[in-house]
Amino acid sequence: MAGSDTDEAETTERSADQQLVEELLAGKHRALARIISKVENRSPGYRDLVSALHAHTGGADVIGITGSPGAGKSTLVDKLAKRYRDQGLTVGVIAIDPSSPFTGGSVLGDRIRMASNTADMDVFFRSMSARGHLGGVSTATADAVTALDAFGKDRIIVETVGAGQNEIDIVKTADTVAVLVPPGSGDDVQMLKAGILEIADVFVVNKADIDGADRTVKELQEMIHGRGDLAGGHHPGDGLDVALSDRTGDDEGWEPPIVETVAKSGEGVEELLETLAEHAGWLDDSGRRQQQARTRYAEEIRTLLREDAARLVASEVERRGGLESFAEAVLARETDPYSVADDVIQPIEDCVEGRK
């Protein structure tokens, strides 16, 4: 293809993207949906899109909800969204579902639980599959949150199964993280130990009407107390909420409370809302919101740089005949892995050094 043709195509694409951004900022739902698709697919030009939107963000409270499958996340999100709407707030929801590692296909089922809001365009619900995104799902999620924030959503809820590092990274895009624990599941509490505990700002024992809920609350308390000093119980509550030790203890102590809910009937949802609002207030008062955002952006930049550098190296390897041929040479004892790595990195290093 001739160079001029490509340039022309690029120009039209850019202006089409510009129009999309303008439409999103003007409140057009279709544009918002399309931009989320573009960041999710990593379509050409998605980086410019996110860049253009960034200046318009910062207005939303982002809430992460995670927990084991069947904990009742989607039902609870539905109820939360409904309450926010009743308060006159607009809501964005991103629900992340696993996809098949074999076909890449998936059935994204969280939407079915959104029974209270299905025809309400101001609850913008988007299902995302945890397919093998470049740079991980967490980057795509963060970009989708940026789009919803720029659109002007007051509250953004990110919902995901809490099963591994990936999911932990996803909920880190949130200002406030709620971890759901279904009752009667000693194993789930065990699972929480593996890293999910540390990210919780609020614990929610959902399905609190089920036998064993009390025990789960108790187990949670014990476990949380076990990891640090007792901070003493001064969280305002009606006996359901229990104050817990703070994770670090020295930063004006936010103590992750335990809230009991029955998402299906809506019981306890009001308390959860208050607790979330309290946490948001604490973030503002203590300056933690800024601090968290700073850490988050640093992490994001680091991820992007790693991604971009990896791509740079990959194309250099490709240019030199591909990884296979290097492996072949190593196998034949003509060279070794370290020398190959040095060799490939050398020109890049020279470039960087030369610019000093």
Place this chain on the structure above:
Amino acid sequence: MSEAQGQRTIRCLIAKVGLDGHDRGAHVIARAFRDAGFEVIYSGLHKSPDEIVTAAVQEDVDVIGISILSGAHNTLVPKIVEGLEEYDAFEDTLLIVGGIIPEDDRAGLREMGVAEIFGPGASMDETIEFVRENAPERD
């Protein structure tokens, strides 16, 4: 768009609309589409045309598969088309209908903008192939 990112994933909304409560077919299709590598969003039962439109717009699906076995297609389908148009989402969304649609109604549905109708006996492979070939070109 030739891009190193690999193949675009086709997103589909499988929609049950109106009072019809038979969703075996919708489930079978949802599973087959998933196994074909599509991302499938299932609407759940008894949805209104408005709800289908909201879902289709927000999820930015390439394809809407409406399953209707109740005979109400002549009133429900136009409402969905209208809703999509209102949100500027009709032009580049592939609309297909599955279920029991009498021969006499088919031309009318096509005129409204339905791309294809899959009745009883339509093969799954054929349906998947149709979606692959006709999913709207986007970047």
